Amino acid sequence: MSGPESTHLDFSSISPSEFFYRNRQMAGFGNPTHATYSTVRELVENSLDACEDVGRRPRVEVSLESTKSNEVIISVKDNGSGLPYDEVPSAFGQVLYGSKYGLRQKRGTFGLGVTMTVLYGQITTDSPVMIHTQHNGRGREYRLHIDIENNCPVVEEDEGRTRNENGTTVAVRIGGDLARALPRIQDYLRLTSIATPHARLILHVDNETILDTGPWVKTLPAQPTISKPHPRSADTELVRRTMVGKEAYSLNEYLIESFQQVGRKTADEVIRFLGYDPKKLVGDLTRNEIARISSVLKSYDSFNRPDSSSLSPIGREPLLGAIDGVYGPEYSFYTRRGPLEWEGHPFIIEGVIASGSAFPKREEPALYRFANRVPLLYDASDDVLTKTLKKVSWSRYGIPNGRHWAIFISFCSTRVPYQAAGKQAISNPAEIESASLALFRELGRAASKMAKKQQRSKKLQRRIREMKTSLEMIARFSANLTGFDAERAEIMAREMFQGDWP
Amino acid sequence: MSGPESTHLDFSSISPSEFFYRNRQMAGFGNPTHATYSTVRELVENSLDACEDVGRRPRVEVSLESTKSNEVIISVKDNGSGLPYDEVPSAFGQVLYGSKYGLRQKRGTFGLGVTMTVLYGQITTDSPVMIHTQHNGRGREYRLHIDIENNCPVVEEDEGRTRNENGTTVAVRIGGDLARALPRIQDYLRLTSIATPHARLILHVDNETILDTGPWVKTLPAQPTISKPHPRSADTELVRRTMVGKEAYSLNEYLIESFQQVGRKTADEVIRFLGYDPKKLVGDLTRNEIARISSVLKSYDSFNRPDSSSLSPIGREPLLGAIDGVYGPEYSFYTRRGPLEWEGHPFIIEGVIASGSAFPKREEPALYRFANRVPLLYDASDDVLTKTLKKVSWSRYGIPNGRHWAIFISFCSTRVPYQAAGKQAISNPAEIESASLALFRELGRAASKMAKKQQRSKKLQRRIREMKTSLEMIARFSANLTGFDAERAEIMAREMFQGDWP
Structure with a gap:
């Protein structure tokens, strides 16, 4: 036995x-450039949520001002719901506090985003955050900072202002x-405009408007509905x-009540498979029995696929419209895969292939990625979508407009399986990998078909041009031979080729 | 004024x-492969800390067992200090709880590492963590899990066991x-052995020992001392x-008491620069004055460089010894830069260039990165060290052993400026970038010099071989001519070349 050790x-x-004060890089605030970009992103996403939440088309104005070197004033203004006044201090001044959204597709990370901007601002410039919000017609302005050691808001000023x-x-x-x-922020807003075609996004830098994009559609998408969890995610x-x-529920009632895709019949089957008494009360289950229920639910094949009404894909018309508005491609094609499932979570992948001079000329298409309507700008090489893209032999596909092309791919799910900490790369559950591979191939084939059509139509036009020249000559010669008015004959021949030709 | 909105x-x-249950990818537990690797890493680093803390040479045994598909039992055993019994439940069952280390070089993230493994284990397999610890001679075994909603430990079993x-x-x-x-884990342990030459690391997989590495030195490094913060980091x-x-302190006393590198004279100078009364009490400072003090401290040039006794670089002999032990290179060279400073934090960069058949043949050397004695295995391309390496024209340097080569680079600081969330890439403060560039160039020149020497020595050996053959022939001929014993003459000539030649 060893002796005492000090x-x-x-x-x-x-x-x-305090944790995120010390580990700010975890939340995207590791250096001044990241922090500037992350602040814009967190505030814009909050604003979009606040507008969509009340069914209002978002108009979000971002203003950036660089007063002195190494300092940026960032202000984001929206026409959303405003915030309930009681909640303002905690929503901005308490890390891991936020508005609950239930189980449905959502942007961002619960409880971290906007408080990080407040925390970072006060650490680096000792300035409080200013919040001017109007909820149900009464405006109020706050200035507050965070008591970091105690994780609570300190309101410095709070007054009515309409x-x-x-x-x-x-x-x-x-x-x-x-x-x-700035270049990242512009990319971010341009791509957010693609992912949110119903929003208008404006960027002012030092009082000059340098971007004003969208809306590309007039209607708001339906809000995704909140669903019960799917049993395979349990x-x-x-x-x-x-x-x-639910301690007094029978196992039967518990399953039906707690999960989607579980009716009387399915519940009976699961319980038969478990070998438990259907009338057994939830409160009487042992820990091992609970673990067994989870493992059976996760592996049981016969549940229906999870409900996809909790998703909000961008949609064909809005997505094509937005890409048209932002990039003006000469050709574009939309397709999608899903609703499908990964580990009990519904997902949809939408893709657009587009070509035109706005895109770089490359052997492989430029790839723009989105997850739950948020553009992913970093860590592309780790992303399953990027990796899958590289598995396709793009050289086999003919592409219209000489390979100036891009693919836009939008993944949405009630849970995005992010690869790592930064939430910028999607990882590779087999279902997502195979769905995206199939989607890429379909996009490639569609573009190829269009390229062939373009080629064919070019050939046809050349032949028509040749025929026209020949016919005009023949008309002139024949007229000369027969004493007819040569000029009129030529005009008549030319008129045969006017109007629409393929 | 708009009407009420629901x-x-x-x-x-x-x-x-709950936050890290939802966002486990933030802590490196995003998928089963990452989680397996991260669990080993967190437990090993805890063990190394526990040994070094009591000045004991670490012997850390990692056992991995794959009982059924998709499940791994990971057990890590050390000969460290053991844990104070009162602290076991919170240290393992409460996120953001841990042992404080003050301001000095340390591994890992305070309060997150080991609890993440417990959290992840219970979510995925419903198993509690088992902790068997012996502190000051009395052993105790615990089984516990985390009450996720309340962030507190639930001890299931707790009994004495020696x-x-x-x-x-x-x-x-x-x-x-x-x-x-597994391949990542083996890389990790091999490289940890390089960064911790005083440790013995053993890896068992399904009861078979597949790695047993170190120790490469007999002595433990001095523990880094805890220092006061440097004023430029304030x-x-x-x-x-x-x-x-310190509300009753004068500004003068406050500065001297709170920061390193601030004596009476420096404090006076700073206060004169601020234009404040040196006798002003800390409790009487306004918020604006406090902000001004921070901004002056951060930009004041005349403080001495921060104390580097709070760092624990690996050191020439241990690092070369460990690389020798693990890779057996034919040539290696060590150098270092620092102590230097970035934003008030001291740092040292050590580098070794090594060549030999154990390394891949490449135009650029393979790069092994370490931060505070932890190997960095991911996100290499984002790292300032990788980026700086690419700025050096390595083709200009001759390299011994035909470009089978590698560079080991170890960064240590009281604060590592990680690039992003994963803590796998160092970002680029100018001071670190320029120090690493200078270090890489010195390594390149040293290797080049050695390559030339090798070349020269090869030439010399060839000439000696030629001379030897000629002399033997001359001896034989002369002996024949003079009637001397030709064989003996040849042997005598050969003996001239025995022994040490360059």
Whole structure:
């Protein structure tokens, strides 16, 4: 037995604010350029949510101002629902606090986004965040910062101030790098316009408007509905949680009540498979039985596919319309795969192949990726979509407009399987990989067909031109021979070729 | 004024456990392969800390067992300090709880690592973590899991059980992918052996020992000392915090007491620069004055460089010894840059260039990166070290052993400026970029010199061989001519060339 050892171990817990103060790179605030871009992104996504939530077409104005070197003032204004006043301090001044959305497609990370911008602003410039919000017609303006050690908001000012309309404006001053971040921010807004064709996005830099894009459609997409979890997504934690408050339910009732795609008949089958008594009460289940229920639910094949009404794909017309508006391609084609499922989560992949001079000339198409209507600008090489794209032999496909081309691919799901921390790359469940491969191939074939048609039509036009010249000559010669008016004969021949030809 | 709008916004806060349950990819647990690798890494790093903390040479045994498909049992055993019993439940069952280390070089992320393995294990296999620890001679075994919603430990079992020696064994069962993770784990352990030459690392897979590496040196490095913050690292949050409890201090006393490299004279100069009264009490400072103090401290040039005793570089002999032990190179050369400073944080970069058949043949050397003695295996392309490596025209340098070569580069600092969330890539403060560029060039020149020497020595050896053959012939001929014993003459000539030649 060894003797006593002195250690200087001293244990303590830290608040979530403190954690992200120390590990800000985890949330995309690792350096001034990232932080500038991430601040815009978090605020814009909050604004889009706030508008869509009340069925209003978003008009989001981003203003960037670089007052002194290394400092950027970022302000984002929307015409959304405004915020309930009681919630403003915590929503902006408490890390891991936010509005719940239930199980449906959503942007962003619950409870982290906007508070990180406040935290980062106060660390780097010691400035509070300004929030001017109007909810149900009464406006209010706040200035607040975060008590980092205790993870709670400190309201510095709070006064009534009316706005023209409901909505929210948030302004922060951060240690940033506008020059380096600006190209990314412009890309981000342009691509957000593609993923949100019903929104108008405006960017002002030092009081000059440098981008004003969308809307490309007049109607708002239907809001995705909140659904119950699918049984194949039920890890033991989820099973345990869905049992809380249902201790007096029979196993049967519990399954039907807690999950989608489980009716009386399916519940009976699952319970028969488990070998448990259907009348057994949830409160009487042992821990091992709960674990077994999770493992059976996850592997049971006969459930229907998860409900896809909790998804909000962009849609053919809006997506093509937005790409048209932003890039003006000469050719574009839309297709989609799904609704499909990965581990109990519904997903849809939409793709557009487009060609035209706005895109770079390349052997492989340029790839623009989106997840749940958010453009993914970083970590492309780790993404399953990028990797799958490289598996297709694009050289086999003829492409219209001399290989100036791009593919837009939009993945949506109630859960996006992000590869790693940055939420910029999708990982590779087999279902997603095979669906995207099939989708890429269909896009390739469609483009190829169009290229052939283009080729054919070029050939045809050449032959028509040749025929026209010949016929005009023949008409002139014949007229000369027969004493007819040669000029009139030529005009008549020419008129034969006017109007629409293929 | 618009009328009332119904929103279904419903606000709430979530616990840190809940946050990382939902966003596990942030901590490196995004898929079964990552999770398997991350679990090993977190447990091994905990073990190394626990040993070094009591000045014991670490012996860390990793055991991996794949009982059924998609499940891995991971157990890591060390001979460290053991854990204080009161702290075991929170240290393993509460996210954002951990042992404090003060301001010095350290591995890992405070409060996240080991609890993530527990969280992930219980979500995927519903198994508790097993911790068997012996601290000051009394052993104790725990089984516990995390109450995710409340972020607190639930101890399932807890009983006395003696071990052979102080130390800790942790075992978790996780949903993992051993086959895919194993190559990474082996790389990780091999490189950890390089970064921790004083440790012995053993890997068992399904009861077979497949790796047993180190120790390469007999002595433990000195533990880095805890230092006060350097004034150039003082953001406003840090200034505010260091003022807590010092409200009755004069500005003068506060600066001297709170920061390193600030004595009476320097404090006076800073205060003169600020234009404040040196006798002004900390408690009387306004918020704007505090912000101004931070901004002056950050930009004041005349402070001495930060104390580097809070760093623990690997060192020439240990690093060369470990590379020798693991790769057996034919040639290796060590150099370092620093202590230097980035934004008030001291840093040292050490580098070794090595060549030999163990390394791949390439135009550019293979690069092995370390930060604070942790190997960085992912995101190489984003790393400032990788980017800087590519700026060097390696083709200009001759390299011994036909360009089978590698560079090992170890960065250490009280704060590593990670690029992004995954903590696998170092970002690019100018000071780090220029120091690493200079270091790479020095390594290139050293290797080049050695290659020339090798070349020269090859030439010399050829000439000696030629001379030897000629002399032997001359000896034989002369002996024949003079009637001397030709064979003996030849042997005498040959003996002239025995022994050490260059």
